[in-house]
Amino acid sequence: MSRSYIPHFVHWLGSPPNFYRFAGAWRPWLMAAALIAGAIGLYGGLVLAPPDYQQGDAYRIIFIHVPSAWMSLFIYAGMAVAGLIALVWRVKLAEVVAMESAPIGAAFTFITLVTGSLWGKPMWGTWWTWDARLTSELVLLFLYLGVIGLYHAFEDRRRGARAASLLALVGIVNLPIVHYSVQWWNTLHQGSTVNLFGHSLIASSMLWPLLVMALATHLYYFASLLGRARADLLELEGGKQWVRELVLEESR
Amino acid sequence: MNPVRKRRLIITLLILGAVAIATGLSVFALQQNMTYLYSPTEVDAGKAPHHGQFRLGGIVKEGSIHRVPGSLTTDFVITDRFQNIPVQYTGILPDLFRVGQSTITTGKMENGTFVATTVLAKHDETYMPPQVEQAIVKAREENRIPKTAQGGGAP
Numbered sequence: 001m002s003r004s005y006i007p008h009f010v011h012w013l014g015s016p017p018n019f020y021r022f023a024g025a026w027r028p029w030l031m032a033a034a035l036i037a038g039a040i041g042l043y044g045g046l047v048l049a050p051p052d053y054q055q056g057d058a059y060r061i062i063f064i065h066v067p068s069a070w071m072s073l074f075i076y077a078g079m080a081v082a083g084l085i086a087l088v089w090r091v092k093l094a095e096v097v098a099m100e101s102a103p104i105g106a107a108f109t110f111i112t113l114v115t116g117s118l119w120g121k122p123m124w125g126t127w128w129t130w131d132a133r134l135t136s137e138l139v140l141l142f143l144y145l146g147v148i149g150l151y152h153a154f155e156d157r158r159r160g161a162r163a164a165s166l167l168a169l170v171g172i173v174n175l176p177i178v179h180y181s182v183q184w185w186n187t188l189h190q191g192s193t194v195n196l197f198g199h200s201l202i203a204s205s206m207l208w209p210l211l212v213m214a215l216a217t218h219l220y221y222f223a224s225l226l227g228r229a230r231a232d233l234l235e236l237e238g239g240k241q242w243v244r245e246l247v248l249e250e251s252r
Numbered sequence: 253m254n255p256v257r258k259r260r261l262i263i264t265l266l267i268l269g270a271v272a273i274a275t276g277l278s279v280f281a282l283q284q285n286m287t288y289l290y291s292p293t294e295v296d297a298g299k300a301p302h303h304g305q306f307r308l309g310g311i312v313k314e315g316s317i318h319r320v321p322g323s324l325t326t327d328f329v330i331t332d333r334f335q336n337i338p339v340q341y342t343g344i345l346p347d348l349f350r351v352g353q354s355t356i357t358t359g360k361m362e363n364g365t366f367v368a369t370t371v372l373a374k375h376d377e378t379y380m381p382p383q384v385e386q387a388i389v390k391a392r393e394e395n396r397i398p399k400t401a402q403g404g405g406a407p
Binding site for chain 2: 050051052053054055058059062084087088089122123124125126129131132166169170172173177184185186187188190191192193201202203205206
């Protein structure tokens with residue numbers, strides 16, 4: 001394999017001992033930044049932002065619901081890309097990243113469904129309805145749970161990770177369905193409010209806390225992923241020389 | 253790229269492609285069955301089920317809400333600005349139910365009236381403070397902006 005087109009840094013990071021140290025150095029900073037951004041976003045959303053013209057204060061659940069929904073899609077895409085690298089190149093770190101992303105993504109998907117349901121009862125008049133957006137998001141949760149379950153069903157963890165990576169990769173067809181469901185079909189769920197390119201249908205006093213919350217959830221995901229991957233690498237590489245040296249170093 | 257990895261990459265991409273095509277075809281085939289609701293125009297054209305239950309979506313017509321005294325029964329008209337369908341519902345209405353609001357009702361047609369068993373209010377994708385909304389209403393009254401500029405959201 002010619003390695004010239006892959007940056008040296010990626011190769012360096014792909015080695016478990018290097019990643020272990022890198023993750024250990026970055027995790028506290030990312031977590032701190034996530035907490036600060038989360039505090040600013042929540043204060044802006046729950047206190048500073050004005051009430052909505054139709055929903056009053058009940059709309060404020062979007063500051064949790066919408067960033068979680070974005071994360072549920074973002075983490076799945078990341079998991080699938082890591083899964084592809086794990087399947088084709090058999091990079092151990094890619095397997096770890098894919099498998100440790102799944103529980104975080106599942107948690108965000110669950111939060112999305114629960115907060116949406118809590119909002120749906122007073123506003124729409126129902127906890128749940130089988131419209132395309134809600135159903136495809138539920139399918140996304142089942143995909144996450146399937147990936148987690150399949151991974152743990154194998155005795156050999158690396159084989160399990162590859163099998164689950166294939167499921168994660170195949171499940172990526174659900175992402176455009178979740179995103180475009182509100183355009184392709186008549187749904188009870190409203191269309192997209194925030195558009196990356198072009199005009200967003202939300203007042204700027206409500207938009208900025210939403211974007212800060214989105215930043216906070218991304219930071220939290222990376223911090224959480226680094227921590228989980230570190231623990232997983234130690235377990236996977238248990239008998240290796242670098243882990244032994246690390247343990248000796250720490251116990252001294 | 254060495255041959256083994258190349259083969260793995262090709263096989264993986266082929267599987268992904270096959271699943272994507274299968275899903276695309278299923279979604280396309282389900283387009284009809286996935287219809288969450290029918291508009292009054294579609295009902296008028298006979299596209300909705302004649303006897304079974306279906307969902308009717310549209311806007312609550314201005315001045316059409318009548319509450320039957322001494323009961324939870326409400327009569328109103330659902331419109332898509334082309335066709336009107338009278339609806340009768342007994343039960344508690346959601347917070348967002350009001351004139352001009354996108355609404356989805358489930359029920360069936362009985363003698364030209366849609367007897368609903370549930371009424372759901374659809375929210376549009378616009379969020380703004382009440383002051384801004386009042387300013388827009390005022391501007392609209394003075395014909396400063398076109399009526400389609402904001403709000404109401406087609407179902």
